[in-house]
Amino acid sequence: MKALTYHGPGRRTWGGVPDPVLRDAEDAIVRVDAVTICGTDLHILKGDVPEVAEGRVLGHEAVGTVTETGPGVRTVKAGDRVLVSCISACGRCAYCRAAAYGQCTGGGGWILGHLVDGCQAEYVRTPFADNSLHRLPEGVTDEAALLLADILPTSYEVGVHNGRVGPGDTVVVVGAGPIGLAAILTARLYSPARIIAVDLAQARLDAAKRFGADTTLTVADAPPEAVRALSGDGLGADVAIEAVGVPESFELCTRVVRPGGRVANVGVHGKPALLHLEELWIRNLTITTGLVDTHSTPLLLDMLAAGRLDVAGLVTHRFGLDEMQDAYDVFADAGENGALKVALFRA
Numbered sequence: 001m002k003a004l005t006y007h008g009p010g011r012r013t014w015g016g017v018p019d020p021v022l023r024d025a026e027d028a029i030v031r032v033d034a035v036t037i038c039g040t041d042l043h044i045l046k047g048d049v050p051e052v053a054e055g056r057v058l059g060h061e062a063v064g065t066v067t068e069t070g071p072g073v074r075t076v077k078a079g080d081r082v083l084v085s086c087i088s089a090c091g092r093c094a095y096c097r098a099a100a101y102g103q104c105t106g107g108g109g110w111i112l113g114h115l116v117d118g119c120q121a122e123y124v125r126t127p128f129a130d131n132s133l134h135r136l137p138e139g140v141t142d143e144a145a146l147l148l149a150d151i152l153p154t155s156y157e158v159g160v161h162n163g164r165v166g167p168g169d170t171v172v173v174v175g176a177g178p179i180g181l182a183a184i185l186t187a188r189l190y191s192p193a194r195i196i197a198v199d200l201a202q203a204r205l206d207a208a209k210r211f212g213a214d215t216t217l218t219v220a221d222a223p224p225e226a227v228r229a230l231s232g233d234g235l236g237a238d239v240a241i242e243a244v245g246v247p248e249s250f251e252l253c254t255r256v257v258r259p260g261g262r263v264a265n266v267g268v269h270g271k272p273a274l275l276h277l278e279e280l281w282i283r284n285l286t287i288t289t290g291l292v293d294t295h296s297t298p299l300l301l302d303m304l305a306a307g308r309l310d311v312a313g314l315v316t317h318r319f320g321l322d323e324m325q326d327a328y329d330v331f332a333d334a335g336e337n338g339a340l341k342v343a344l345f346r347a
Contacts, residue, residue, distance in 0.1 A: 005058070006045065026073060026130065028125075029125055030065065030084055031122070033346050035146070037342055048270030056117060061151075063145045066080045075135075076130070083133065083297070083301070086112065086150040088108035148304065153294045153295075155183040159187075159241040162262075165192055170192065170236075170238050171194070171239045174241065175249055178341050181211045182314070185211050203335075239262045245270070260284045260285070262287075314340055318342070320346075
């Protein structure tokens with residue numbers, strides 16, 4: 001089969017690799033019908049994730065059709081349309097039993113495209129299939145479901161849920177890429193009073209408006225005091241969601257929240273960020289970080305099937321699976337071409 005493989009910082013190849021085979025009784029083989037590229041894949045290619053071995057098939061977000069299952073798999077079977085979750089879960093360890101699947105100690109967590117071969121390929125082996133694949137409801141398209149493999153549950157759980165967004169809150173989202181837009185979309189479920197989006201690119205700020213931001217600011221127009229002034233009483237945001245993964249965006253988030261506010265870091269950081277405790281210790285802030293657990297995926301799938309979650313517009317560019325290299329180039333240059341999510345489909 002063909003797959004996208006990593007060969008050290010800045011080097012990737014689309015070419016032939018061995019077909020995946022069942023290795024464990026709980027494995028399934030999935031034919032990839034639709035796949036996307038994540039900002040985390042770009043971090044890997046920059047060398048920010050040293051655990052990824054040379055030759056690894058990248059990718060952790062896909063929709064596909066089960067072609068084969070191990071003897072221990074009970075909930076999916078050959079022919080089922082499934083969402084391949086970015087998180088694999090053994091279902092037995094203490095973390096999994098607490099629905100903290102991202103921290104699985106039984107061989108799961110974020111492993112696809114990280115510690116085992118991922119799904120930017122024609123076929124993928126999915127460990128712990130019963131807990132890591134989700135059968136798709138009728139009427140949910142491959143493209144819509146693809147957005148629930150990672151960005152929707154990540155933004156919802158690590159951003160909106162960890163940040164405890166509530167009715168009447170002022171929410172600042174720093175970074176209006178796919179994760180930031182998904183945070184805006186899911187924050188609206190909790191009726192905040194206002195959502196403020198900050199980004200470098202006007203095209204992404206325009207998208208933030210379409211997804212529900214009340215106010216948008218370029219970084220040049222967003223000194224901390226100007227952002228704080230947009231809250232109802234001028235004291236600052238109740239919640240700031242960091243959706244970029246660079247030191248400057250994290251530091252901005254810590255400076256725009258009010259005393260007692262919450263900073264929810266979602267971005268993947270490749271460099272250290274300063275934590276100004278000399279300023280923050282007195283302000284009673286809560287700062288959270290997190291890897292998505294995907295405990296919300298069934299809920300989000302139900303909302304998608306019921307028409308209560310409108311993800312239209314998040315995918316801006318579409319390719320065939322064999323156009324993987326072109327898709328990477330477009331996604332990596334999103335600031336120039338306005339790309340949000342790219343989707344690749346089997347011919």
